[in-house]
Amino acid sequence: xxxxxxxxxxxxxxxxxxxxxxxxxxxxxxxxxxxxxxxxxxxxxxxxxxxxxxxxxxxxxxxxxxxxxxxxxxxxxxxxxxxxxxxxxxxxxxxxxxxxxxxxxxxxxxxxxxxxxxxxxxxxxxxxxxxxxxxxxxxxxxxxxxxxxxxxxxxxxxxxxxxxxxxxxxxxxxxxxxxxxxxxxxxxxxxxxxxxxxxxxxxxxxxxxxxxxxxxxxxxxxxxxxxxxxxxxxxxxxxxxxxxxxxxxxxxxxxxxxxxxxxxxxxxxxxxxxxxxxxxxxxxxxxxxxxxxxxxxxxxxxxxxxxxxxxxx
Amino acid sequence: xxxxxxxxxxxxxxxxxxxxxxxxxxxxxxxxxxxxxxxxxxxxxxxxxxxxxxxxxxxxxxxxxxxxxxxxxxxxxxxxxxxxxxxxxxxxxxxxxxxxxxxxxxxxxxxxxxxxxxxxxxxxxxxxxxxxxxxxxxxxxxxxxxxxxxxxxxxxxxxxxxxxxxxxxxxxxxxxxxxxxxxxxxxxxxxxxxxxxxxxxxxxxxxxxxxxxxxxxxxxxxxxxxxxxxxxxxxxxxxxxxxxxxxxxxxxxxxxxxxxxxxxxxxxxxxxxxxxxxxxxxxxxxx
Numbered sequence: 001x002x003x004x005x006x007x008x009x010x011x012x013x014x015x016x017x018x019x020x021x022x023x024x025x026x027x028x029x030x031x032x033x034x035x036x037x038x039x040x041x042x043x044x045x046x047x048x049x050x051x052x053x054x055x056x057x058x059x060x061x062x063x064x065x066x067x068x069x070x071x072x073x074x075x076x077x078x079x080x081x082x083x084x085x086x087x088x089x090x091x092x093x094x095x096x097x098x099x100x101x102x103x104x105x106x107x108x109x110x111x112x113x114x115x116x117x118x119x120x121x122x123x124x125x126x127x128x129x130x131x132x133x134x135x136x137x138x139x140x141x142x143x144x145x146x147x148x149x150x151x152x153x154x155x156x157x158x159x160x161x162x163x164x165x166x167x168x169x170x171x172x173x174x175x176x177x178x179x180x181x182x183x184x185x186x187x188x189x190x191x192x193x194x195x196x197x198x199x200x201x202x203x204x205x206x207x208x209x210x211x212x213x214x215x216x217x218x219x220x221x222x223x224x225x226x227x228x229x230x231x232x233x234x235x236x237x238x239x240x241x242x243x244x245x246x247x248x249x250x251x252x253x254x255x256x257x258x259x260x261x262x263x264x265x266x267x268x269x270x271x272x273x274x275x276x277x278x279x280x281x282x283x284x285x286x287x288x289x290x291x292x293x294x295x296x297x298x299x300x301x302x303x304x305x306x307x308x309x310x311x312x313x
Numbered sequence: 314x315x316x317x318x319x320x321x322x323x324x325x326x327x328x329x330x331x332x333x334x335x336x337x338x339x340x341x342x343x344x345x346x347x348x349x350x351x352x353x354x355x356x357x358x359x360x361x362x363x364x365x366x367x368x369x370x371x372x373x374x375x376x377x378x379x380x381x382x383x384x385x386x387x388x389x390x391x392x393x394x395x396x397x398x399x400x401x402x403x404x405x406x407x408x409x410x411x412x413x414x415x416x417x418x419x420x421x422x423x424x425x426x427x428x429x430x431x432x433x434x435x436x437x438x439x440x441x442x443x444x445x446x447x448x449x450x451x452x453x454x455x456x457x458x459x460x461x462x463x464x465x466x467x468x469x470x471x472x473x474x475x476x477x478x479x480x481x482x483x484x485x486x487x488x489x490x491x492x493x494x495x496x497x498x499x500x501x502x503x504x505x506x507x508x509x510x511x512x513x514x515x516x517x518x519x520x521x522x523x524x525x526x527x528x529x530x531x532x533x534x535x536x537x538x539x540x541x542x543x544x545x546x547x548x549x550x551x552x553x554x555x556x557x558x559x560x561x562x563x564x565x566x567x568x569x570x571x572x573x574x575x576x577x578x579x580x581x582x583x584x585x586x587x588x589x590x591x592x593x594x595x596x597x598x599x600x
Contacts, residue, residue: 301400
């Protein structure tokens, strides 16, 4: 009984870790620009596909090149890293196309919500054009994972090794990001821009570079999340990232927009809450995040750990 | 080229475009249209397939369903809108996406809505597509006329004022919450009624009809057409629904094109196809 509960909680924490990654990606951009990057879900998908490719997975290029794949498979940690970098680079491109022109024109910030949504739609459908709509299962015993046992026994609970890895890697990424924001020079610059972009610029901080850095890191977090979920579950078609992107929004609101600890706590709460839904009601699991989101927006719009925002004129 | 079947879809697209436009005319980015569209369609599908299903249904019964759908979606929009419209900008967009997802999962999981396969054999009020063209065309004409009237009315001008500056319009004595709620409810009713017509026309209905994708395509209608006049979303809806059929060769590129419209439209054509300047040039006829 206790073991079963422990198993549920560990699995919940593992998916909660990935939610936290996605939400942190939103948070970075929201705190420096005050906008949401709706392409985040598509970058998540992209990360999953890139990880699959770099692990040596075969794709079809939609029938044009059946069974095509990279000649080498990287070890999983390297594949995840390279895929995350790839998603980050595309994140930079999204900034260039969907955000920068509007910012230069001083347009209504809400418009970037629409353009980034468009960027996401383009990205996902390009993925579908290149990779086909079908799902891919990751190569069994992918390079560097083959020598690990299939599952581990933790406190009497049996949990898949990949889930432990998922939890560990997301914890590592989250901790690294928090430490960087707290201590490094560039992290401090980012926090300064988040606090007040104009003042930060006057103090000599290159706020354009900080914004780009935020997009790079945010895309990397999404790509890492996509790679991890792909390894642990599978790639269920190019749209699989969209639902994680949408749930990440729920986590973001739950934790409080712009709050880094809020995104982490919100992710864990969401993962655990989903894991605790009984199997009979599993069809409703996808609605839980949005029901929570609604409740938070109505009861406490500033989120669990967010700062109460004053109405700005 | 354009047969009656495609024409019906184009008109339904224009109606959904109008539904997205209405809150936007009051400066509110709401993506809730697919949720209310799904509610209307599901209601029609359920009501008209009770008992031993006839293959035809009277026009009166369809009109009754439309009334019911309008009532139900209006009630739902009031219920949801009151807390949600206090929120602004990003919060409003996010919470309306949440509504779309909740409605989709509910239709997928409720015991009486047919699960993933949905409801089949929805009876038809018309045996020929032409009937649907005339029926949905009249609905569009009515909706367009109402919007035209709205834009010249006190309510419509209040909506425009809120779009331009919410705080200032509140200072001028406009009851902003009431105006925004009215626009949201009208948008929901229009989507619900359109759902009823679509369910009968399509003959089958399932949870996918009201997915997040629909929010994206209908948003594209308004962005392409322009959100400064009701004519914009109508033109956008007609054009973008016809586009994939007219450009059949692009096939899989359809959604990429839609995405490009949403991505590049606000950058290069912030006012869409139907701009105020264009309307000015059309002379005294000013919608």
